[in-house]
Amino acid sequence: MSTRVPRGAAVVVQAGKVLVVKRYLRFETSAECVMCEYADAPGPQCDGHRYAVLPGGHVEPGESAAVAALRELEEETTLTGAVDRLLWTGSHNGRPAYYFLMTGVSGVPELSGDEAAEHCATNHFALKWADATDLEDIYPAELYQQLTRLLQVSDDAG
Numbered sequence: 001m002s003t004r005v006p007r008g009a010a011v012v013v014q015a016g017k018v019l020v021v022k023r024y025l026r027f028e029t030s031a032e033c034v035m036c037e038y039a040d041a042p043g044p045q046c047d048g049h050r051y052a053v054l055p056g057g058h059v060e061p062g063e064s065a066a067v068a069a070l071r072e073l074e075e076e077t078t079l080t081g082a083v084d085r086l087l088w089t090g091s092h093n094g095r096p097a098y099y100f101l102m103t104g105v106s107g108v109p110e111l112s113g114d115e116a117a118e119h120c121a122t123n124h125f126a127l128k129w130a131d132a133t134d135l136e137d138i139y140p141a142e143l144y145q146q147l148t149r150l151l152q153v154s155d156d157a158g
Contacts, residue, residue: 004095008068009056011087011147012079012102013154017129018147019109020052020138021076024124035139038093048122051139052130054099065098073102075113077127081105088146092139099143101150 012019030036030043041047055076059068066083073079084103091097115125128134132148 006059006065006068006096006098007056007092008059008065008072009054009092009097009099010069010073010081010102011054011099011150012073012081012105013150014105014129016151016154017131018135018151019055019077019079020128020130020135021055021115022052022126022128022137023050024122025049025051026122034093051137052128052135053139054143056097056099066100069098069100069102076111076115077107077109078112079105079107079109087150088143090140090142097140099146 025033025035026048027033027046030041030046033046035049035051036043036046039049055073056069057072059065063071066086070081070083073081081102082104084101086098087101088099089097090099109127111119111125111127119125132151135144135147138144138147
């Protein structure tokens with residue numbers, strides 16, 4: 001049995017909002033689509049999925065989940081920063097996921113990397129600063145409560 005490659009994700013909070021990657025994804029068939037698989041969409045067509053994720057991706061060989069989160073943040077958004085701390089662990093499409101709060105974030109977020117290269121009508125990406133009302137479509141859904149609590153604490157502190 002092969003092990004699932006972990007995912008490292010960056011949580012960037014600014015002015016009571018969190019940076020997310022809004023996505024629309026559609027394949028010809030549900031058999032091709034990982035989101036259909038995890039949503040138990042019966043198919044055979046993939047009807048398309050609108051959702052948001054935190055910037056992040058695969059942990060590469062020889063790197064930690066924290067380093068992957070930083071690398072993915074820069075690759076996907078052009079932002080740089082540092083890891084403040086591990087916020088949560090969970091699962092993303094059946095693989096371990098690690099969510100890190102970022103600090104010292106600098107730059108202006110711009111879609112870049114694979115997301116910019118693969119951006120098209122059936123694989124659309126957009127960066128958005130989301131408040132709690134914009135997080136209903138966050139994936140995985142378990143992040144909704146964690147992120148809204150984090151944003152509440154951020155609002156209370158700031």
